[in-house]
Amino acid sequence: MARTDVLRAGDMLRGYRLLEDFRVVGAGLSEWTFAEQGGRIYFVKRFLSPTYPDDAAPGSPRTKARKRERCAAFEAHHRGIQVAMAPLTTYGGNLIATLDFFREGAKYYKVTEKVDLAGLAPGDVARLAFPAQLVLLKTVAHSLKILHDLKIVHSDLKPSNVLIKRTELGYTTKLIDFDSSYIVGTPPPPEEIVGTMTHYSPELVRYIQGAAHPGELTQASDIFALGLIYTEYLTGSLPPFDPAYPQAAIAALHGQRLRLATDRVPESVRDLVERMMLLDPAARPTVTQAHATLMRIRTTRTTPGRFPAPPRPPIPLRSPPAASGTPSGRPAAAPSTASGLRGKGLGIAGKRSKAPTEGTPEGPAPTARPRGPGLLGRLVSRIDERRSR
Incomplete structure (x- = not known):
């Protein structure tokens, strides 16, 4: 099987055949692609963090132990939500919940139903x-x-x-x-x-x-x-x-x-x-x-x-209340809306x-x-x- 960090279209991942290469999602915290299994098309998300350190991974035993603790908490969170939503996890429903969650190599993956969008913003x-x-x-x-x-x-x-x-x-x-x-x-x-x-x-x-x-x-x-x-x-x-x-x-x-x-x-x-x-x-x-x-x-x-x-009062435009000792200066760039x-x-x-x-x-x-x-x-x-x- 192909290495999971270099998976390409056509490769197999836990029984899913990838239809496209992975691409970055949003702020770069994960990647996604589509895959096929049993005649159905699925959405596959690969998390870029956390990564599970195996015995050959760089770092001290203490560092790797901390990373494994974080991975354990990450797994527990996702599996807990998956279990809580299990009664709703059906293909074709209006809640696109997790159908499969697993770790392959150092990376974690989540599989959900693929939805054909109408493209309406x-x-x-x-x-x-x-x-x-x-x-x-x-x-x-x-x-x-x-x-x-x-x-x-x-x-x-x-x-x-x-x-x-x-x-x-x-x-x-x-x-x-x-x-x-x-x-x-x-x-x-x-x-x-x-x-x-x-x-x-x-x-x-x-x-x-x-x-x-x-x-x-x-x-x-x-x-x-x-x-x-x-x-x-x-x-x-x-x-x-x-x-x-x-x-x-x-x-x-x-x-x-x-x-x-x-x-x-x-x-x-x-x-x-x-x-x-x-x-x-x-x-x-x-x-x-x-x-x-x-x-x-x-x-x-x-x-x-x-x-x-009926007539509605205007939205009040207020200044922030004065606060003594509030730090000021040159801020970073305004946060993105996306x-x-x-x-x-x-x-x-x-x-x-x-x-x-x-x-x-x-x-x-x-x-x-x-x-x-x-x-x-x-x-x-x-x-x-x-x-x-």
Whole structure:
């Protein structure tokens, strides 16, 4: 058999025949390809870290022992989630859970179902008629409800982890990537959090900054991220907030109220999505409540229309509260909106003048990423301390 670090299209890997060479995923933490077994096509992910050190690997016995401990924890996490989701692991379901997980040589591999995508980005969804959008909102909520009923937090909800598939009747969604998932109240250590910062919840930001306990990370963290996704599906962009803040969660921590800036949906949907994006996790609806609300909506519209709404107060644009002794200086580059970022690297931009933004039919474009002097580090925990006084 071919060496696993140089696998190519046509090679065999644990009974799977690779159809393409491996290619890098996202921020470079893993690689992927497609493979065939028994007439079915599968998605195969190869993790670049951790790597298992065998006896011939370089390093001292102590170093190799530490690496093996990390690998054992990595295996336990993935197998634990796989076991918890086993009742849902069926080929063709709406939760694309792990079908196979194994180590070959030094590398770990995960196998899931391959999904044929419709190729719709959030901007494309925003141009659909509301009935088609409503179907997508319902199917995402239904999939997440199944997960939450098992006391599992997805922890990395974002548009790229909600695959849109074309069906005979329109579109449906498939929920993927449970690598960061955990049982309620048992998240990984803050320094091991990996995800996309644009869709972090406020409590996840506080946890990474050392200002929240693990028990505070519940299914409500997913609800905040889902509210952001719904906003993108309905407007084509994240909710508008003061561009002094790099992410929606940080804007919420500074007192911003996140709004769904469109009148193309019923008031009940607008109210639901805005409650999903509230700062207080306890004030957000559960996914069961969100799904039930969406299921009660009936519409026969076939083209986008307008749903009159009562006047709404503007989104407050506030400066960050003054904090004595807050470090300042020249920050690193603003975080990417697409790459996965780790742990303590979470940056918090300070107040600065607005950059010009382009509008959309639904309202102003959100969050042009600021440049210039800013605040980094543990600002979130300072905010929390001041509010508790």
